Amino acid sequence: MERSHIKQEINLTEPLMAxxxxxxxxxxxxxxxxxxxxxLHEVQDAHDNWLSIDLQNKVAEILEIQPxxxxxxxxxxxxxxxxxxxxxxxxxxxxxxxxxxxxEDLMDYxxxxxxxxxxxxxxxxxFEVRGVECxxxxxxxxxxxxxxxxxxxxxxxxxxxxxxxxxDGKITLHDK
Numbered sequence: 001m002e003r004s005h006i007k008q009e010i011n012l013t014e015p016l017m018a019x020x021x022x023x024x025x026x027x028x029x030x031x032x033x034x035x036x037x038x039x040l041h042e043v044q045d046a047h048d049n050w051l052s053i054d055l056q057n058k059v060a061e062i063l064e065i066q067p068x069x070x071x072x073x074x075x076x077x078x079x080x081x082x083x084x085x086x087x088x089x090x091x092x093x094x095x096x097x098x099x100x101x102x103x104e105d106l107m108d109y110x111x112x113x114x115x116x117x118x119x120x121x122x123x124x125x126x127f128e129v130r131g132v133e134c135x136x137x138x139x140x141x142x143x144x145x146x147x148x149x150x151x152x153x154x155x156x157x158x159x160x161x162x163x164x165x166x167x168d169g170k171i172t173l174h175d176k
Contacts, residue, residue: 008052016046020062032063036073039063040080049089050081078132086121086128088166088173092144094131103142107131109156113163126166147173 019042020035027034036059043059044051051059051074060067074080078091092098092107107129111117114127121128137143140152149172151162165171 008047008050008055010052010055010058011047012043012058013046016042033065033069036063036065036070040070040073044080048084049087050084052082078130084121084125086126088127088146088171090127090129090144090146090162091132091135092129093133093135093137093141095134095138097138098141098143101141103144103154106142106154106156106159110159110163113159127163146171 020039023035023038023042024032039059039062040051043055047055053071056070056074057067060070063070074082090110092103092110094103094107107118110129114122114129116122116127116129118129118131132145135143135145135150137150137152140150142154143150143152144154145151146162146166151158162171
C-alpha cells in the first residue's frame with residue numbers, strides 16, 4: 001500500500017509536547033529546524049514506530065518549516081518508518097564484513113523461519129526483517145540491530161533464540 005493512503009491517528013499528548021518543547025529549548029528560537037531529528041524520533045516512538053504523511057506535516061507545523069523539509073529527512077534515513085512495521089525489526093547489516101561472514105544466508109534463514117520476505121511484516125505484526133547499511137560493528141560480524149541493541153556473531157541458533165525471546169516478551173526494544 002502506498003504510504004500516503006495509510007491512515008494514522010495523530011496523538012500529540014501533553015507529555016510528548018512537553019518533550020518536544022524541551023528539545024526545542026536546546027536550539028535558538030529562530031532555528032527550530034535544528035531539532036528535526038530528535039523531534040522525529042520522539043514523535044515516531046509515540047506513534048507505533050512510524051510516521052504518516054499527516055504526522056510529518058504536523059512535525060513541519062510544530063517546527064515552522066516546510067513539509068518537504070521533513071519528507072526529505074524521513075525518506076533519507078532508514079531509522080524513520082513511513083508505514084506500519086513489525087514490532088521487532090531485525091535490521092541486518094549488509095556491508096562487506098557482514099556479507100563475508102554469512103549475513104545474507106542468515107537473512108534468508110530468518111525470513112524463511114518467519115514466513116516473510118525482506119521488508120514485509122509477519123501477518124501478526126510481530127516481526128520484520130530489513131537490510132541496512134553499516135552499523136559500525138564490523139568486528140562482530142555477522143550482526144544486526146534489534147531495537148536499540150546490537151546482536152553480534154549471529155548464528156541460526158542465535159536467531160532462533162532471539163525469535164523465541166521476542167515471542168516471550170523477553171526483549172526490551174528501547175533503553176529509555
